[in-house]
Amino acid sequence: MLKQVLIGVMCGTAVLTMGILLGHYGIQKGSTAPSWVNEVAQDVDENLIEKFLAEVDNIQIQESLRTLTEMPHMATTAGDEKTVLYMLQRWQDPDTGLDQAWREEYMVYLSFPDPSKPNKVTVVNPSNIVLHMAREKEKTYPPGQEDPTVVQPYAAYSPAGHCKGKLVYANQGKPDDYQLLNQTLDLRGTIAITHYGGAGRADKAINAAPYGVIGVLVYTDPLDINDGLMSDINETYPHSWYLPPSSVERGSFNTHYGDMLTPYLAAKEATYRIPVENITGIPLIPTQPIGFEDAYVLICKLGGKAAPPSWQGAFNCTYNFGGPGFQPTSGFKNSDVKLDVDNRRELKNSSNVMGVIRGGVEPDRYVIYGNHRDSWVHGAIDPSSGTSVMLEITRVLGRMVRQGKWRPRRSIVFASWGAEEFGLIGSAEYTEQYYAKLSERTVAYINVDISVFANATLRASAMPSAQSVIFKAAKQVKAPGLVSTSVYDNWIRYSNRTSPAHGPIPRVGFLSGAGSDYAAFVHYLGITSMDISYTYDRTKTKARIYPAYHTAYDTFDYASKYIDPGFISHQAVARTAGNVLIRLADSLVLPFNCSDYAESLEDYLSTALVHFQDKLMAENITMEPLKEAVAKFRSAATHLDQVIQNSDLANEIPLKVRRINNQLMFLDRAFLDPLAFPDKYAYRHVIWASSDARLPTFPGLADAVTDAMSSGKTGSWRKVHHHLSILSQAIEGAAHTLTDVI
């Protein structure tokens, strides 16, 4: 029996084994799945995002900021070089560095004051006796610790020049300001004093020159920056965040972006440079910024008629036009203002620092995250608040990569741009040098320049398709200082709109200007971009911008005392922007919503119809092709949304998700037309190009109609029709990109 049992068991075992072998090897399951089948289908890992959010540290941000702001680091100075080395050190750190980091240099055209001949603004009487001299440098806090590397306040790219003339007050230096002034006064030979705001820096001088004005001064009126107070010295920094009387906003006085000698070409040593006399968009007359303590002295002594109420500022005197010149009753009677500007233009080597984390599945798809590194002085807020946020993101992600815990699906490129302050130069040269590659492969560009203007609420500007991923990220981050409120919920309280599709949502701005390094990505390359920061509670301050902007007071001390004590808003921005970054890099389907783009186009269209349709009809120009193009875009977007929803993309052929992602990625590229704006080829995106018309609608159309209305010429209406065709074709092209592939 035992034997039988044994035989039975043995037989049974043999049969079972045979069965197992048969079952395993004998029956085709299809072939074995290669190891990459799972990898290719992986979506963003929410646990990883949680981990990232937890690890972003405010103190790390604070310490990075401290290091970055040790020295003034104006572009191409020794301080700048120090920050280059610091970035490289951080990104090559064995424990928290990126896969690779390196520097790239461009030889770019910059403008500096001459330290041996400081620019001067003086009041001189007819006997050439100096009655007043404007302060050459801002006061130092704490006093006595003067830093020779703090650059004298100046107007970069203002020509050198020496001139003397009667002073006039020209408000903000807008075209209509000079027009009004010119109705009362002969402006020939005068020097105009203007205040910041209303017009671009360079425009204050460019607008002046045609009237014969020979020099321009610029200052910051306390009305615009110190919430209306003609602030006492004890009410301003270092006693508050407000602008001290001696403080001066520096800046680049140009209107185009990128190196001005090498348009559309990367500024390498042997690159062709246009003749200096062919440069456009910079002042033709000497220009110099001064502090409001000096502006006060000048303006309150001006003679002539009183300027209109809208021109009055915070000084405790009436702002007069100028006689031209000063009141005969003032100590400055018959005196001139003398302007001595000795700015020098130089070719200098400026570095971008680049770092990458190589993508594991789609290394040929880039998510680019960048900020400039150069400042005017210590640049704690502008730009180091953004750089320290970027460094915190790379620290946390770099560690995950170095520990082998994570590799993004797509490649991430981090960029620390050089020479932004002089005209977004580092980023523009980069896009020129790598145009083809970037255009083919870049999924998105995230810009975080000034990360914290103020600590009230998130602010974001973006292409409409990127709105949803910013919202998603903002919902997962706690608002700084608020226990149970998300950044999103806090944001919607401060700034919101009602979307036909989504109801009430935070208002996301557009990237139509060239205010930071996103410009080349948006306008030249057509890459879906976004700009993220924390900003003001507008019920609490009307300041044009945080008061220390571009002054010697934008320091670590200022930032940590008055902008973001504890660096928790910095932390919130790092968490939000980093979350967006991870989603862009890791999502299976790119988190872009093309229907949100359709909504913006429809908004633009309805504004255009309201403002332009009748005028165009009167000129026999139909807007039907534009309407049809927008309708086609909407229907293509709806269809693509359905395809995405109805597909099981994690299990279908991976080339299908790649195809859909290409449709989403190339959407903004389709809006480019390099010939759309013949007077500004660096602007190619027909939806977001800059515009003078200040209407929330298609910029080229708005500008062309404005021009046609004011000139009334047949040719100018032809230009309207021409641009309408360019625009309609581009929108249709974008619709084709979203439509099924054949």
Add this chain to the structure above:
Amino acid sequence: MLKQVLIGVMCGTAVLTMGILLGHYGIQKGSTAPSWVNEVAQDVDENLIEKFLAEVDNIQIQESLRTLTEMPHMATTAGDEKTVLYMLQRWQDPDTGLDQAWREEYMVYLSFPDPSKPNKVTVVNPSNIVLHMAREKEKTYPPGQEDPTVVQPYAAYSPAGHCKGKLVYANQGKPDDYQLLNQTLDLRGTIAITHYGGAGRADKAINAAPYGVIGVLVYTDPLDINDGLMSDINETYPHSWYLPPSSVERGSFNTHYGDMLTPYLAAKEATYRIPVENITGIPLIPTQPIGFEDAYVLICKLGGKAAPPSWQGAFNCTYNFGGPGFQPTSGFKNSDVKLDVDNRRELKNSSNVMGVIRGGVEPDRYVIYGNHRDSWVHGAIDPSSGTSVMLEITRVLGRMVRQGKWRPRRSIVFASWGAEEFGLIGSAEYTEQYYAKLSERTVAYINVDISVFANATLRASAMPSAQSVIFKAAKQVKAPGLVSTSVYDNWIRYSNRTSPAHGPIPRVGFLSGAGSDYAAFVHYLGITSMDISYTYDRTKTKARIYPAYHTAYDTFDYASKYIDPGFISHQAVARTAGNVLIRLADSLVLPFNCSDYAESLEDYLSTALVHFQDKLMAENITMEPLKEAVAKFRSAATHLDQVIQNSDLANEIPLKVRRINNQLMFLDRAFLDPLAFPDKYAYRHVIWASSDARLPTFPGLADAVTDAMSSGKTGSWRKVHHHLSILSQAIEGAAHTLTDVI
């Protein structure tokens, strides 16, 4: 016992079953491979290519050609519409059609003679008596069967105009021809007779106008077309392929391509059109082509000095310059030539017919194959020889698709372009309308216009990267009429060069002109393109082109008797081009060789160095950046070749082969710079743009240097430097595209 056995068997069966189930489900094999894993790795199927080659049928080509040539089918005429319907019928055929076929219309600016006021060329004496009248229409063969739809010979886009003047002979109407003539004669008020060749059609009149010439005649000299014979009527068609004395080459007299009223915009009804007076590149003075029988009468009676030997043609008389005017001893003494041109320009609807086979794996990758459909008259060779080849390819492939036997990996788009003869209009409008989509997705464009010029040898022009796939295809096709020789082996006998990499190979031409519909794909879109045909044995004929080109004799009869009896050269072209097409559509790795591109760039560079380096050095312009760019391109190409060779792409993650294919596909796109040629924005490819310099080197550089050498101005050397930077940056950009992704 039976029971025990039964129990034993049952138990055994149960155990076995359990084992099988355990083995099958219980043990992980990794997961099961999804069905698409094999599909995504599939490469081109050589058996399918064999089958395709076997099925391509010469008689089918012959019959398609017969149908296509039944009526004259000049663009937008009733005959053209008939061919539209025929294409649609073929491509929608239930058994041999494509997945989809449709028409797309553009409203384009064309030029026609007025049938009620035929253009006239007469000789009139001082009393206004007509001494000679040029034939208005070509003779009909067989006689008496006049077809009213045969368009009168004319110069499309010549302005209407009536003028009378003394005749002069201006050779080919090149700039130096008029310059020489002008040294002897006062050309003001004269009418110039020129012959085809040497200069573009429009240029003969454009070059004349500055000298005061008021009208231009053009004819084909028998020297250039009939192998030197002043052929007797019995030696020409219908007795041979040679040009009969009454025959006239029609043509479009313009220099740009695409609809001339809507540059860079698809010519839809509401599209903006430039004012007619802003059109450039067309004759400003009346121009008319005539047959050589009339040219003989005019030229042999001309007075004045004898023209130089190089100006003499095949007529049995001395070609004189003209007095101006005729010899006093001739019957035409003191007579004028009178030119009455009544061409009308009209907006007409022209159709492209489009057809697609949707790709199974990568539908968002397009291989486009096209030819124009419109002719001047019956157009048997130009363009119907190409259309009948295309129809044979679609017949064979369409049947495979309809039978479910094949679906290409990538999508194939077939195009039957409209209005090519007037300036490549249909294809240009298409590329303008679908710019974004085509730019993102198109792998290659294959053009087969005139498929058989003559039956001696293959001819191909292409981007260098496409050379290898053409060779591969040509090796698999038998040369027509030769039993054991391939198209490739036959080709290399007729035209060859020695490549540093490959040794002796057939010579592949470049696509630097705008001779057919590849122009917009090459120059505007930067798509890797090729143009394929069968052509002459140049030891047997020196004819500029097959003699019936653009005449009323380009008929089915002519084609089947004198160009390709039996249609076996057509068949060889269909096989070769179809083979290339299948390889482009089905290969796992795109069959593009980027190292062959490097070889061409190195050739261009060495020519540039030989011709330009010293001149540039003298102007302090270094060519180092160009050398470095070409070297970077070479090294990137070598590296990419190695990556391809060292990868097991059929088994690796499919996104890797996609990535490599993108590098190869976007290679030509990287050479585009829309601002590279500010006087011709339709040319954006810095390597293949048209050039006046006739040197095998970088076209913009060659033209800029030529211009600088002749003008000697500083500004013109700046332009040389500027273009050198543009060129170097574009080549570096292309190298970046080939380099590893980060």
